[in-house]
Amino acid sequence: MxxxxxxxxxxxxxxxxxxxxxxxxxxxxxxxxxxxxxxxxxxxxxxxxxxxxxxxxxxxxxxxxxxxxxxxxxxxxxxxxxxxxxxxxxxxxxxxxxxxxxxxxxxxxxxxxxxEIASSGRMARRGADLVQKLCGDSPRLLTHCNTGGLATVVDGTALAVVFELHRRGRLGGVVASETRPLLQGARLTTWELRRAGVPHRLAVDSAGPFLMARGEIDAVILGADRICANGDVVNKIGSYAHALGARAAGIPFICVAPESTVDLGTARGADVEIEDRGAAEVAGSTAPEGTDAVNPAFDVTPAELVTAVVTDARTFSGRADGPDGLAVG
The missing domain is CATH 1.20.120.420 (translation initiation factor eif-2b, domain 1)
Incomplete structure (x- = not known):
């Protein structure tokens, strides 16, 4: 197919x-x-x-x-x-x-x-140019969830940038965050990276900020499910923790998503309905029977923690005033 x-x-x-x-x-x-x-x-x-x-x-x-x-x-x-x-x-x-x-x-x-097919190629080139500009050659990147062709139609968003850097011979490696509780990073991202021949390692979600602090990650690059009018990024749960880790480590936090994901009709992340997928995915067979859970599928990364948003049409800074803010590439 x-x-x-x-x-x-x-x-x-x-x-x-x-x-x-x-x-x-x-x-x-x-x-x-x-x-x-x-x-x-x-x-x-x-x-x-x-x-x-x-x-x-x-x-x-x-x-x-x-x-x-x-x-x-x-x-x-x-x-x-x-x-x-x-x-x-x-x-x-x-x-x-x-x-x-x-x-x-x-x-x-x-x-x-x-x-969407056409936008993947444009995001790949624009995003790879930005990563090289911010991080130099051979950047070591951390991804979260799955942002390849499985999440789009072909190629992807953030992973399309990874693939483009790999094609250019300018990628130092990738750490894929496993993405609890459904493990999209472990199951899907590693599958796509392996098929593309991209060198990679898998890490538990909570290891990401520590790896950043230890100097093993040069930038975080991930996708988005919605980008609000003020530049807030709504993405898979765990993204916010990586953004905080990136800010503490002083490295870029880059969101790659098509213009179709920019939602000027939603003012800020707090206005977005966050899907809760129930206890079964979290408690499963590991917790005592009857254990309740909170299971938000997504979180909100405030615009001030986002170094840049790359779309198929432009690159703008999340630290300005949202999608009409400061162009950085």
């Missing part, structure tokens, strides 16, 4: 990320309900990929339902399947604006897919 998510002969096809790294399984989804289930169970994840999923889901709705009420219900299910990442709702809304025409909706969904 060429892309992480795509349309094929009347169905959404996607890589089931819950089966990696041990099995590479491609799902074929022909109903809105099956796609919503895949989104909620993280079979497909990552802000750009979710934007494409939302748009392709509307194409499924246009194909599956004839009534306006049924289609509207399907669009609402898609928009709200996961509340934190802005791309999902934005992709669904953009495609839904062309209902009831199936052909027009599908064309728009595939346009969104192609836009």
């Amino acid at each position: 060429k892309f992480t998510i795509d349309w094929n002969d009347g169905a959404v096809v996607l890589v089931d990320q819950t089966r990696l790294p041990h099995e590479h399984v491609v799902l074929r989804l022909e109903t809105v309900d099956s796609l919503v289930e895949a989104i909620q169970r993280l079979r497909v994840r990552g802000a750009p990929a979710l934007g494409v999923a939302g748009a392709l889901g509307v194409a499924l709705a246009a194909k599956q339902f004839e009534g306006e009420r049924e289609r509207a219900r399907a669009v609402q299910l898609l928009r709200t399947a996961r509340p934190t990442a802005v791309n999902l709702a934005r992709g669904a809304q953009r495609a839904a604006a062309l209902l009831p025409s199936f052909d027009a909706v599908l064309a728009e969904a595939l346009r969104i897919r192609d836009e």
Whole structure:
């Protein structure tokens, strides 16, 4: 399969990320309900990929339902399947604006897919230039969660920058943070890095700030699920801790995300609904039966801790006034 998510002969096809790294399984989804289930169970994840999923889901709705009420219900299910990442709702809304025409909706969904593919290449080049400018040659980078082609359609966001530095022969190595509790870094990022031949090591999440303090990391580079109007970055839980570690160590903290993840309609991170995924993922079989847990899937890194945000169109400083702030590259 060429892309992480795509349309094929009347169905959404996607890589089931819950089966990696041990099995590479491609799902074929022909109903809105099956796609919503895949989104909620993280079979497909990552802000750009979710934007494409939302748009392709509307194409499924246009194909599956004839009534306006049924289609509207399907669009609402898609928009709200996961509340934190802005791309999902934005992709669904953009495609839904062309209902009831199936052909027009599908064309728009595939346009969104192609836009995300093109943006990955631009982010890779822009981000690699910035990392070299800030860190010199052979930087040692720490990543968090998964930001490669699995999180987009192909190539990725922050990992696309890593791959570009590797192609240039200008990468000193990568530490992948495991990303508790679902281990997207351990399961998915290491899988992508290995396939690309990028030298890397895996670390528990809490080791990141200590490795920075010990001088083993030159910059933190990660993605985003939403970038607010003031420059606050909403990303996978654990990102904030890495930002604090980077500030204490005096190293750059760089966010790489497409323009489709910038949400000028949300003033600040405190206004974002943070998804809590319940106790089972945390307590599991390791804690005593009946143990409750708090399990936020995302956190908010304040703009003042963000050295720079790299999109497919620009680079701006999180330490200015958000997305219209100081250009740094």
